[in-house]
Amino acid sequence: MTETADRLYSFADISSYSFKQRVIIRVAGFVLYWLIRVVGATLRFEIKGWENVSEIEPRIYCFWHNPIPIATHFWRERDVVAQVMVRR
Numbered sequence: 001m002t003e004t005a006d007r008l009y010s011f012a013d014i015s016s017y018s019f020k021q022r023v024i025i026r027v028a029g030f031v032l033y034w035l036i037r038v039v040g041a042t043l044r045f046e047i048k049g050w051e052n053v054s055e056i057e058p059r060i061y062c063f064w065h066n067p068i069p070i071a072t073h074f075w076r077e078r079d080v081v082a083q084v085m086v087r088r
Contacts, residue, residue, distance in 0.1 A: 032069075040073030 014022050053059065061080070063071050 036069050036073050040070070040076075043070065043073065045074060 014025055017025065061071075061075075
């Protein structure tokens, strides 16, 4: 893996948070990981137009907020990186 890829697949530095906040962040990450795995195991996907996708060309996939956990499960182990924008 390149240095950039190593950064993408590593935990962020959360040392600036209080101990309680760090525990909550780690527990929430663990719980959400398993929730996505359990719910994802019950999902079935139907993909239309997959034959038009090239493995050579870069792609951008867009979806709204609601299906992010489902998309996380679908794109696992496919070298896809998600970018999430926080709107304030």
